Each structure stands twice: as structure tokens, then as C-alpha cells.
Amino acid sequence: MDTMILGLPMIYYVAMITKVLVAFIFVLLTVAYATYAERKIIGHMQVRLGPMRTGWHGLLQPIADGVKLFFKEEIIPSSSSRFAFIIAPLIALIPAFITFAVIPFGGVMEVAGYKIPLQIAGYYDTVAGRIFDVNVGMLYILAMSSLGVYGIVLAGWSSNSKYSLLGGLRASAQMISYELSAGLAVVSVFMLSGTLSLHEIVMQQSAFNGMNWYIFKQPLAFFLFFVCSLAEINRTPFDLPEAESELVSGFCTEYSSMKYAMFFMAEYANMVTVCALSATLFLGGWQGPFADTFTILGPLYFIAKLYFLMFVCIWIRATLPRYRYDQLMYLGWKVLLPVSLLNIVVTGLVGYFISH
Amino acid sequence: MENLNGYLIVSAILFSIGTIGVLTRKNAIVIFMCVELMLNAVNLTFVALSRHLGNLDGQVFVFFVMTVAAAEAAVGLALMIAFYNNRETIDVTDMNSLKW
Amino acid sequence: METLFFLIVSIVAIASAVMVIACRNPINSALSLILTFFCLATYYVMLDAPFLAAVQVMVYAGAIMVLIVFTIMLLNIRIDATRRHSHMIFFGSIVGFATLFNTVYIVMKSRAATPATTVNVEALKAGHTELIGREMFTNFLLPFEITSILLLVAIVGAVVIAKKKI
Numbered sequence: 233m234d235t236m237i238l239g240l241p242m243i244y245y246v247a248m249i250t251k252v253l254v255a256f257i258f259v260l261l262t263v264a265y266a267t268y269a270e271r272k273i274i275g276h277m278q279v280r281l282g283p284m285r286t287g288w289h290g291l292l293q294p295i296a297d298g299v300k301l302f303f304k305e306e307i308i309p310s311s312s313s314r315f316a317f318i319i320a321p322l323i324a325l326i327p328a329f330i331t332f333a334v335i336p337f338g339g340v341m342e343v344a345g346y347k348i349p350l351q352i353a354g355y356y357d358t359v360a361g362r363i364f365d366v367n368v369g370m371l372y373i374l375a376m377s378s379l380g381v382y383g384i385v386l387a388g389w390s391s392n393s394k395y396s397l398l399g400g401l402r403a404s405a406q407m408i409s410y411e412l413s414a415g416l417a418v419v420s421v422f423m424l425s426g427t428l429s430l431h432e433i434v435m436q437q438s439a440f441n442g443m444n445w446y447i448f449k450q451p452l453a454f455f456l457f458f459v460c461s462l463a464e465i466n467r468t469p470f471d472l473p474e475a476e477s478e479l480v481s482g483f484c485t486e487y488s489s490m491k492y493a494m495f496f497m498a499e500y501a502n503m504v505t506v507c508a509l510s511a512t513l514f515l516g517g518w519q520g521p522f523a524d525t526f527t528i529l530g531p532l533y534f535i536a537k538l539y540f541l542m543f544v545c546i547w548i549r550a551t552l553p554r555y556r557y558d559q560l561m562y563l564g565w566k567v568l569l570p571v572s573l574l575n576i577v578v579t580g581l582v583g584y585f586i587s588h
Numbered sequence: 589m590e591n592l593n594g595y596l597i598v599s600a601i602l603f604s605i606g607t608i609g610v611l612t613r614k615n616a617i618v619i620f621m622c623v624e625l626m627l628n629a630v631n632l633t634f635v636a637l638s639r640h641l642g643n644l645d646g647q648v649f650v651f652f653v654m655t656v657a658a659a660e661a662a663v664g665l666a667l668m669i670a671f672y673n674n675r676e677t678i679d680v681t682d683m684n685s686l687k688w
Numbered sequence: 689m690e691t692l693f694f695l696i697v698s699i700v701a702i703a704s705a706v707m708v709i710a711c712r713n714p715i716n717s718a719l720s721l722i723l724t725f726f727c728l729a730t731y732y733v734m735l736d737a738p739f740l741a742a743v744q745v746m747v748y749a750g751a752i753m754v755l756i757v758f759t760i761m762l763l764n765i766r767i768d769a770t771r772r773h774s775h776m777i778f779f780g781s782i783v784g785f786a787t788l789f790n791t792v793y794i795v796m797k798s799r800a801a802t803p804a805t806t807v808n809v810e811a812l813k814a815g816h817t818e819l820i821g822r823e824m825f826t827n828f829l830l831p832f833e834i835t836s837i838l839l840l841v842a843i844v845g846a847v848v849i850a851k852k853k854i
Contacts, residue, residue, distance in 0.1 A: 316715055368817060371742035378750025382722070382757070389715065389761045397761070404758050408751070428817055591694060593795060595731065598698050600791035602705050602724070604784045609709035611780030617714050617760055621721050624752065625705060628728055631744075639735040644823045647740055651824070654747045655835045659842035661752040665759045666850035672763050673852070 247348045255332055255352055262538075263500040264294040270546050277550040304489040309391060312486070316390035321487070321494035324383025327376045328501035334369040335508050336431050338518050338530035350518070350531060354431060369430040370422070373509060374415055377464065380502065381407040384466075384483050387495070391486035399482025402557065407464050409564040414460035416572040420453045420579040421446050421513055434517035438524075447514040450579070454514040456572050458541075461510065463564065465502040468549040470560060507541035508534075515541075595636035602629035616668050616678040620661075627657050694734065701727035714760045718753060725749045739817045 268283065268290070275282025283290030308317060338350025340363065354365035366372055381404050388400015424446065425433045437445050447454045463470035484495045511517060511534065520533035555563070602625060609622030631650045638646025668678050675682055700723065707720035725748045732741035824832050 313713065313715065316719070319719075366738065368738045368742045371739065371746065371817075375742050375745035375750060378746055378754070381750075381754055385754070385757055385761065386715070386719075389757075397764075401758075401761065404754060404761075408754060411750075591691070594694060594698070595735070596795045597792055598701065598731075600788055600795065601702055603791065604788035605702070605705045605709060607787050608780050608784035611783055612777050613709060615714055617756060618709070618717050621708060621717055621756060624748070625708060625721060625724065628725065628748070632728055632731055635732055635735050635737050635740060639737070644819055647737055647820060648823050648828050650740055651743070651820070652828075652831060652835060654743065655839065658747060658752055659838050661755050662842045662846040663849065665755055666846040668759060669762070669850045678763065 243343070247343070248352070251348070251350070251352050255337070256329070259329060259332055259501060259504055262504050262542075263497050264298070266500045266503065266542060267297070267496070268294050269542070270549070273543070273546045274550045277547075298493065301489060301493040306489045306491070307486075309393070309486050311392045313390040313392070316386045317486075318491075320383050320386040320390060321491045321498070322383075323386060324380060324498040325494045325501070327379040327383075328498045328505060331373050331376045331505045332508070334366050334372050334430055335505075335512055336365070336434055336517055337508075337534045339524065339527050341527050349431070350527075351431060363431055365429055365431045367427070367429045370418065370428045370433075370513075373505075374411075377502075377505075378411055380465075380498070383495075383498065387487065388483040391483075393486055395485045396483050399485070403466060403483060406466070406470065406560060406564070409561065410460045410463035410470075410568075413564060413568040413572050414457055414464055416569070416576065417453045417456035417460060418513060420450055420572075420575050423576070423579050423583060424449060430512055430517075434512060434519060437516040438519045445514060445516045450514070450575075452571070452575050454510070456568060456575065457513070458510055460564075460568060461506040462545065462548070463560070465499065465506055467503065467545055469552040469555050471554060503542060503545055504538070507538050507545065510541055511537035592636055592640050596633060599629045599632040599636070602626075602632070614679050614681060616671075616680050616683075617665075619680065620664055620668075624657060624661075627653055690734070697727050697730050697734075701731075715757065718757050718760065722749050722753050725753070737816070739820055 271293070272282040272290070283293040286292040286296045308314065333352040336349070336351035336354065341348045341350055349363045349365070351363075351365055353369075354363050384403040384407070385400050388396045388398075388403065391397075421433070422428060425436055427433065433446075484492055487495060515537050517537075518530035518534040520529060522529055606622045606626035606629060609625065610619050613619050613622065631653055634646040634650045634653070638644060638650075671683065672678055704720040704723040704727070708717045708724065711717045711720060725744060729741040729744045729749075732738070732744060
């Protein structure tokens, strides 16, 4: 146990690898079953049954879908830009997963006398007696989420097809516009928290058993952030890039087999990340009653909040129709952006008057 | 700390590559990208020296360079789109008339 | 260990920078340039500037390059859009290598690498974002405000130039 590698004990590396594996498998499973949950929930909301054939109430449906996509023929259009066509799904998928590195999903767990914070990019400094994590955590997430657009743009451009190109252009314009409002919406949270580290933000929401969550101090910011994030990850009612009824399926029209599955996974992984982030920033993250005394409750609270927000996403999809493209741009630039700027100003003024 | 020379030399290499690109390529967008590369090479120098000298002035300056680069990108690309609308090309050798 | 890491990142950065000027297809150039920006962000992390690393990825890779890729897509420039893709290779290379030798010579000869006076690295690491913000809103307040005017001018200019009818 006392062997040191690069100034850190052996158990640090073991814990790190375990955390990465657990988080990765958790996100993968959630992604797989989010597709099932989506079909099932929308089915029941529309008084249908949803998938019923594979397994008990269709529980094996995601696996069947995966196997089907895996064995499909891989088609690369002859007039496509080969390199960009192949690399686009990977560029879409990777940022969706690595964003999870800075999101704290639990408190401090003690294994064999060594304290492990349940956050992938964090370690417990025994000398200082506190957790150190990425102190620009939120900026890291904004940076990574701004990279997701490349996958879609490249997919649209390299397929060399009208529908794909239109889908790609729509997607990039939409993601850039809404990323701005989403970024400005969380600025008001930073103004209250005074830090960019997600661990610190979660700790500040711990008091009064949930009455100190930022959703109560910044309800408008939560609303703006959630709506803009939905637009950024192309969920309904903002799913114009792959509007089935207009563009066949947008940027992934020409994709088949595993590459299509990767786009599909990226979409749902983005949904998981956005919901996890909303839960962390506004709903107190892994905080909840008795979470400090029983460490295992932390991840459970986090998962509960995450799944609730994902249910809201699916619920929105079952309820709302799709926006028209000019309405989308109008909403993004002329409504949400000014409102989020106004929110920052009001937060600043209120903060100034409270402190003086 | 002792690696300052390494950072400066990498920055010099990137800057030279950018210079070669600006001088030899004909596609205006690629030239534009090479200018961005040169700006970034200078940014690396700023950050390395800021770390070396232990004050933050260099990093603040990098921030301003990024702002200028963003403004430059917006205006430069708008110019290219305007040119393309008129001439159907963005080859720099075709940009040879003052007025069309 | 850190030296090895530095070497790997340097090789990737320089190779992708060469790809920027060597690729015929502008999209591939743009992708290589994004890779170079990533390497620079890695350098910034190694130089204890995590805030700048995040901003580098966000502004350069996330905004400026998206704009460039978007323009390439919009104009849909394929390889055959330009007749010859490069010119003046000989002259350009001479100027480039002259710049390189000049800079490396100056770096090697200068006393820049001699350790500076007492450096408070721990203070730099601690509240990095806060320190930069404090610096920017006190010592650099005027340049900061001028930057905002510059951005406004750029927005107006871009709209005026690119739009056919206002």
C-alpha cells in the first residue's frame, strides 16, 4: 500500500481506475436503457404499450437493437470525404463521455484508511484535509460541450448529400446560438457561488436539507439553462437537425451500422450529461438527507435526481411539437439571450444591495 | 521551470510553420487558419514566460489576443463570404481588382 | 515523466501544424488546426494556467474554428475550388526557416532561461481564475473595456459586410 508512484500512493491509481470504470459503465447502461425508457414512456403517454416482444415487457430491447445495428452492413458513400466521414461519429461520441469526468457523484468514501472522493477528476489531500478537483470544472464542461458540434457538422458535410448538409448547417447554427445562452445562464450561479469548481458548488448547496439549492435562488437561470441545453443537444422541441419529417434524419442520413449507433449513443450520452449537470448546479448534486453520514446515499440521491430530469426530457418530447427554424432562431437570440443577460444584471444588483 | 527553452522553441517552430503557410497557400481560409496558428504560437510564449516570471500579465494579454482573434475571425470570414458571393472563388491570386 | 509528456505533446503539435499547411482539403486543415489548439491547451495546463486552457478550447476550438468550418461548409470548397493550392513555396520556406533560426538563436542566446527572482508558484496555483479576474478588473480595466468596443465593432462590421441587403 505504501508504494509511491509519482508522489501519489498506489491506492490512488487503483481508486482512479475503479471510479472511471464504474462511471463509464454506469453512463453506458443509462444510455442503453434511456432508449428503452424513452420508447416505453412515450408509448404509455400515447396509450400504447411500447416494445413488448424481447424479454419481459421488452426489457432486452436495447440489447437486441445493439446487436442488430452491429451486424448491419457498413456503407460509406462513394463521393463522401472518407476521413471526415469515418472520424465524425467518434468526435461526436468522445466529448459526450469525457464531460462526466468533473461531475461529482458522491461524497468522500473511505477505503482501507484512504479517503476517495466520488468524483473522477478529484483527490483528497490528507495534508490540507480537503478535496481538490479541477478548479475550472464548469469551464471544462462548457469547452467540451462546444466540441460536440464538430461531429455533427463534419457528418453533415462529409456525407455529400443535401439532407445531411442541411441538417449539419442547422445543427451548427443552433448549437452555437444556444450554447451562448446556456453559458450566460450559469454565470449567475457563479456569481452566487464565487467558484467554478463543481465540488465547491455542490458543497455550498448542502445547508437546510435542500432549501439552499440554487434552483430556489435562481429559478430563472435553471429554466434558461435547461431549455438551452435541450436545444444544444438537439432534443425535442428543438430537434431540427434530424427532423424526420423534413430532412429524412438530418446529418446521419447516410450513416449505417455502428457509426449510426455511435451518433445515437452520443445523443443520449449528451442527455445524461446535461441532466447530471443541471442536477449538480441547481438541485444540490449528490446532497440530500443523511448523505453526509451514509456515503452510499450520495450516489443514490444523484442517480434519483438524474433520472428525474431525464424523465422530464422524455416527457417534454411526448408533449411538445417541433419548432419552426425561424422561430428557433428568434427564441434563441431575441428572447433567451436578453433574458439571461438581464438575469445576470439583476443578480449582480441584488447581490450588491445585500452585501452593502 | 527549467523547460522554458523547450516551450519557446516549440512556439518558434509553430510560428515558422504558420509563416510558411501564410506565404505559400492560395486558399484564403487556409491562410486565415495559418494566421490563427501564428497568434497561438505567440500565446504559448506569453503563457510560458508568465509562468517563468511568476506574474499574471502574460496570461491577461493572452486573453486579449484571443478576443482580437475572435473579432478577426468574424470580420475576416464575413469578407471571404462577400468575396465569394461576387467572384465564386476564394483564391487569393484572384483578388486582383480594387473594385468590381 | 513530465519531459516525456512534453515531448509527445510537442511532436503531435508540430505534426498537426505541418498538416495544416500540407493538406489540400481545407476541412482536413481545419481538423489538424483543432488538434494543434488542443496540444496548446495541454501546454497551458502544464504551465499552471488551467483557466486559459479551458478558454483556449472554448474560444479557439469551440467558437473560431466552428466559424471557419461553417464557412468552409457554406462555401462548400472542395479540392478543385482552387486551381493550384500553393505558390511561392521556395521563397516562403526561406522566410519561414529564417524566422525559425532567428528565433531559436535569440532564445538560446538570451538569459530568459535563467531563474527569475522568487516565484510564488503556490499562490499562482491556488485561486487561478480569481487572480486573473482581479488583475483584469483592476490593472487592465481600460484595455478590457476597449476590448468590448472592439467586439461590438467586429459584430457590426461582420453583419454589414456579409449581409447582402440590410
